[in-house]
Amino acid sequence: MKTIALAARVLNDGDAIGNDLLGMANVLRADGVGVALFAEKARVDADVRPLVEMESFLATSGGGLILHLSNDCAIGVRAVERFPSRSVVKYHNATPPRFFEQADPALVRETTRGREQAIRLAKLGVRFWVDSEFNGRDLSMDAPDVRREALAPFHQSEALARTTPDTDNLAGLDDWATTLLAVGRVAPNKNLELAIDTLARLRDREPSARLIVAGEHLFPGYSERLGARARRLGVEDGFLVTGRVTAGQLNALYQSADLLLVTSEHEGFCVPLVEAMALGVPIAALPRTAVPETAGDAALYAEDAAGLADAAHQIVSDGPLREAQIRRGFARYRERYSTTAIAARFRSFVANAFTSSSARPSAA
């Protein structure tokens, strides 16, 4: 296939979907395949066409389509439904709507629709590349016959490692305070209440401990509840949300963190785990959804704040354990998540998906 359209509703450079889509584009271009990017909204240094033009592009070019699907993307779904045998859905998973019922009703609608669209396409027989086995299992609960293969997303870990750490607005990162790092937007599915509870527990043994959340406040009500919780537990002086960070700042946060703390109730893949493994940061995590599958033995798991605080304390105080965890992370990264490893798998998937013999006709 000479041209493949890569589409997502929103395409931003630096976020998980943008990194994945642009990573795919890089590999395809390197292999001599033409790439056309489509999105409703885009903020990338690339030529991106409006999503509404994608159908006509597919009709005239005869090319294939990889649609990145998580939340509602009706226009992209319509294109897939028209050309199902030439399309693949890269399924990032939609965060379950229940997490946003209080925070943002509009997002509830978007995530609900995204889920419904994925089920509809799965039942149509469209090929799905899921970010994780968890995503595949989750989807097959509503669409048991979904054609799925697991393909980890492309990510920015290697670019991040090459970025010079930037501490200009992150004063004090090099001090002696034990630093827990959480990466991602301040959203209900991240379950940051548990992270704050973990900080409070850890402070019994590490009085100078702090929790830095590298992410943006998106839901004011949720952020206020977090602040109130931190105040109630007496750890507000050690709870910091950075806001949006640059790659250099994120690298600085990773390099100076004692560990990555993942308390999410729902993750379809969890790219920060991969970044931490690549950058040599040990991990303590709540074993929910895709987290255990992504981090494997590179993380210490616990079910509650006390357990996570124990894990964090072990990582901080037990040097050989910390080293062993970092080495496990390096090894896991090299084998599964390096750009080379993901690209190799992606290439074989592309070869399978976009050849006439493997394309399965379906009722369009």
Place this chain on the structure above:
Amino acid sequence: MPADGVELRKESRLRVGWYRLRIALATAGRPAIRKRAELFLDGDETPLESFEWNVALNEDLLVRIPRPVQSLALRCSHCAGPFELERFELRPASRVRTMARAIRLKIQLLKSYRCFWPVVSRGGKLLLRGRFGEFGRKLLRGIPDSRTMRVEVKRAAEVSAMWWRRRAPTVVETAEWKTEANAITDPRPVAVLIPADPTRVDHARHAVLSVLRQAFPHWELALAWPTPTVPDLLQDAARWDGRVRIVPGDGWADAVGRALATIESDRVLVLPPDWELAEPALLRLSQLDGEARSPLLLRRDRLGDESQRLDAHSAVGVVRWAESLVPDSAVKPAEPLAFPLDGGRALEVRRKMNTTQPLVLAADVRGIGGWDHVAFEVLKGLNSAGIPLRQHTVAKIFPDLLPPHLRPEPLARRSEPQLVVAPPFLVKRFGIDANTAVYTMWETDRIDPTHAAILNRARVVIVPSRWGAECFRDSGVTVPIEVVPLGYDPLVFHPTREPKSGPVVFGTAGALSAGGLRKNVRRVVELFRRAFPTEPDVRLRVKITPNCPPFEIDADPRIEVLRANLPYADLAAWNRSLDAYVNASFAEGFGLHLLEAMACGVPLVSAHSSGLTEFFDNSTGFVVPHTLVATRNEYYHGRWADPDDEAIIAALRRVRADRDEAAALGEAAAARAKRFTWRDTGRQLLAALHRHGFLGSS
């Protein structure tokens, strides 16, 4: 090369009065010794304000416009290369606000200089005597000085970078320039003539050093010194290299004439004495000269003829004379280097005092030596941990090297708890007693008995390795000994996951003078050559300190010697360029530079002995066998480890044969290093100090 100045003019009517001037300039080029920015009112010959800057200028100050003006001009000179005017604002300031701001700045200034109360006393007397005018003048006079009190640093790397303002190029850039230089098929030698200013020996020395650093090797340097006696400092700079000549004379004309007579090359560059050449400058000039487009290189015979007319009474006069020989149409090379120093804002560390008992820190921070660095990290970390610190009055801490919030108040110690950070032979001066903890280390398995006796007066001795603890114990130290390993800064030293390609690169580093007794840098060079007598796909990078004696490598193009104290960021890049770090040192008290290399993902080839056993073994590098031998020199006693030459050679060949194995060991080394950050040092140091009752209750 010196570029002509740039003038930015703004037509604007300004009335008499006070104005707030905010100006920000940033360079994208290599810092010269000094750049100037001067603000002129229309028609004035004397600048209203002038600034000297290097990497970036960021000023916010009050100026008084003494007369109505129609226009302003900002003249930037000595600004070779691209730079950007990021901000230029001049806004009227009310008298009241001016006065309030003046008072605030003055107070900050006085506090910074620790002379607040004496000055307040003098100011009060002026007011009491009704000398209001004089009071006001003195109040305002100090305002421009306030810019000198800002120490805009954020962490050790920047402190170091600011110490070494003339940053070195990266290893990659140096390699590229050398390749370019080697590609010139018929290089024509270039001579550099520096008319020195005898009042600024430091400038002359930097100018000489800048020529010594040139990527283009075919040069000769003649420094015209206008008096009969040449200072030792300058002689030392010239002693390293036979291409450098310092030619004394009686006045500039005489010295320049004599210097020209010693020059053999037919192309001469006259370098102003307060400028340093960028590393590729002679290469670029030579390339332009090859195209007959470099009038900056003057013909020697023409200079010789013209020197008869030279009647200069200053170095500047000589340079002006030389410049007069350059036609206006001269094509000048673009500034070839462009990597500014890291800037940074002052840290505002939010710290919580968890004890009220002050701790006296007895440690020197007065340079970039290893002990200065350890003391700085300890000071910074204790401060961030909320420990109230005082500076032992005997300790030398240069305030310019520390951000204001880190500077401890001096205390004439009587019996307060103190932490001494120093080598064993320098602890005595701090008055070691039972209220003292000493953080120290040594490089052999025996310390001097007199030093052991002094350490035994302390309550606890802290060393960075278990090996060190054993050696101190065996040397007669009987007080409790704690082990607190040193650390590294992971913000600077970390792997970048860049795949290695091209030649296999080995590295080694160390001083060649006093410390060179131990570091064995020359031995690594010999072993490299024995391991790879003819192989073209290997390189050895040798980093030595600037004050090392001459180190000639007999024209082996595979060996690169870098004579520099690199800023930390560049040191990390240098480490990351290596496939393996070769350590043939007899012993290390800890081996922080080796830990930093490991943190960058570089495996060591080293004996498993001395302080580095704390973090190095065969899972993180290539261990070579060693023999314990007696030290035979005036500095050290006891024994240290002589690594096996053949094993080092075998390890070097193994790295070349299996680069993947080295990379895997490097990854393991980076994981190991993560156990030894400064934060880990801090945790263990605080725990040790708590255990021995130095910090009171937390």
